[in-house]
Amino acid sequence: MRLLIVLLMSSVWALTEAQHYYQGLMDYLENRMLAIEDRMELWNDQFHRYRAELQEFKKLTVDIMDGLGKGHSSLRLDLEGATGRVNRVESEMDYLETHTSPRACANQADMVLELGAWSEEESVGDEEDEDEWGEVHSSVSDCEDIVSSIRSVKILKRVGSPKGLWIRDARSSKVYVFNGTAEDTLYQFSSVLDFSSSLGVNHSRQIRLPSVWRGPGSAVYNSYLYYIQQEADSEIQVVKYDLRSGMVTDSAILPVDSSAPVYSLNPETTADLAADDEGLWLLYAIGEDEPNIHLAKMDPATLDIEEMWDTRCPRENAEVAFIACGTVYVVYNTRLASRSRIECVFDVNNVMLSEEAPLLYFPRRYGAHASLKYNPDEKQLYGWDDGYQILYRLTMKRKLLV
Structure with a gap:
């Protein structure tokens, strides 16, 4: 009888220890999951912030490229006009030199x-x-x-x-x-x-x-x-x-x-x-x-x-x-x-x-x-x-x- 009581007491003690162990393990896993969720939330916030900044940068780049394109077109037109004026001046110089310069x-x-x-x-x-x-x-x-x-x-x-x-x-x-x-x-x-x-x-x-x-x-x-x-x-x-x-x-x-x-x-x-x-x-x-x-x-x-x-x-x-x-x-x-x-x-x-x-x-x-x-x-x-x-x-x- 005494032996049976000792066995029961040992079993109860072992079950109690196992319960405490698994409870601690569950608490640890739960804390890790909470930490991961916090980090995921932080990463999500950073992602949305970077995405917003990227979109803003993209919009700014598009505006700058549009401006550069317009400036390039304007510069090309100016250069074409300048080339035309230079060609006219050279033609006039050729004419004047041919008709007025000494032989x-x-x-x-x-x-x-x-x-x-x-x-x-x-x-x-x-x-x-x-x-x-x-x-x-x-x-x-x-x-x-x-x-x-x-x-x-x-x-x-x-x-x-x-x-x-x-x-x-x-x-x-x-x-x-x-x-x-x-x-x-x-x-x-x-x-x-x-x-x-x-x-x-x-x-x-x-x-x-x-x-x-x-x-x-x-x-x-x-x-x-x-x-x-x-x-x-x-x-x-x-x-x-x-x-x-x-x-x-x-x-x-x-x-x-x-x-x-x-x-x-x-x-x-x-x-x-x-x-x-x-x-x-x-x-x-x-x-x-x-x-x-x-x-x-x-x-x-x-x-x-x-x-x-x-x-x-x-x-x-x-x-x-x-x-x-x-x-x-x-x-x-x-x-x-x-x-x-x-x-x-x-x-x-x-x-x-x-x-x-x-x-x-x-x-x-x-x-x-x-x-x-x-x-x-x-x-x-x-x-x-x-x-x-x-x-x-x-x-x-x-x-x-x-």
């Missing part, structure tokens, strides 16, 4: 030095000498055209350095690019279209030359490259390079002072080669003290200098020059680049009248020309202006006296 000075070829046959004293003599001189003089060029105006302008693309040269061989469709002012690499494209659609000079056929060309004064004539070479303070040479065989075929030392640039605004151009309907020409300066640009007619086969002239076109403020039909057109500008214009014309045949000299201003673009090369087949100028490659299509007319 370019047309110099006569009254001094010719033919190496081995003529001297400076023999070129000025009595009337009999003048008759003989007239015979030689008239045979320099058979071309009868002069530049009348710029018919159209096309900005092809922008590639390479601010200064350089690009040109199309008049005897083929190939285009050659000289990037910079001194390099031993020439970039060849199959056509103007190929060049315009390319991604840059690196996407072309690269021709490694045996020496470095200096200045943007090279010329391409009948599948031959003629470029200026100068090492340190050595004499200036013109090198003839066969683009088909990849070999140098000839070279000649030029009568040029190595420190004297042809154009004061492009000091990198110590000599400027040009090819036109009549053959190969050289523009150069005799020395620093010589104020004028000199011209020489070269034999493209042997690089011999056939005749030489003093154009009496000043080097000061000269930007570039080009030769078309045996006539030199010198382009001038200012130190702070403005509108390029032709101010001096020299005709080797001495048949251009002063009133025929063109009133020619180039459209204002980016900076100043580093080079201008004439293509006689297309009657176009290939210009390099602050890294932009530009095509100028020219209008030609017959000379009054031929």
Whole structure:
């Protein structure tokens, strides 16, 4: 009996302990649930607050974007209006410059030095000498055209350095690019279209030359490259390079002072080669003290200098020059680049009248020309202006006296 009572008492005590344990566990779980509910309520409040702030921010952003869109439209309209006004001003400037500006000075070829046959004293003599001189003089060029105006302008693309040269061989469709002012690499494209659609000079056929060309004064004539070479303070040479065989075929030392640039605004151009309907020409300066640009007619086969002239076109403020039909057109500008214009014309045949000299201003673009090369087949100028490659299509007319 006593044992039974002890067992009952032990059972009651165990049940009481278990009840207290489970009651404590339930209280703990209930407290945790209440804490979780409090946190959920806090998170819910924060969510609603953040959502309201986000909606307010979204509305503010939409308003700002609407304002920016209206401002952009207004700015675009203002820019279009400004562009239209600038175009009108440029058109008016072109008109005024064409109709009121003084014509370019047309110099006569009254001094010719033919190496081995003529001297400076023999070129000025009595009337009999003048008759003989007239015979030689008239045979320099058979071309009868002069530049009348710029018919159209096309900005092809922008590639390479601010200064350089690009040109199309008049005897083929190939285009050659000289990037910079001194390099031993020439970039060849199959056509103007190929060049315009390319991604840059690196996407072309690269021709490694045996020496470095200096200045943007090279010329391409009948599948031959003629470029200026100068090492340190050595004499200036013109090198003839066969683009088909990849070999140098000839070279000649030029009568040029190595420190004297042809154009004061492009000091990198110590000599400027040009090819036109009549053959190969050289523009150069005799020395620093010589104020004028000199011209020489070269034999493209042997690089011999056939005749030489003093154009009496000043080097000061000269930007570039080009030769078309045996006539030199010198382009001038200012130190702070403005509108390029032709101010001096020299005709080797001495048949251009002063009133025929063109009133020619180039459209204002980016900076100043580093080079201008004439293509006689297309009657176009290939210009390099602050890294932009530009095509100028020219209008030609017959000379009054031929």
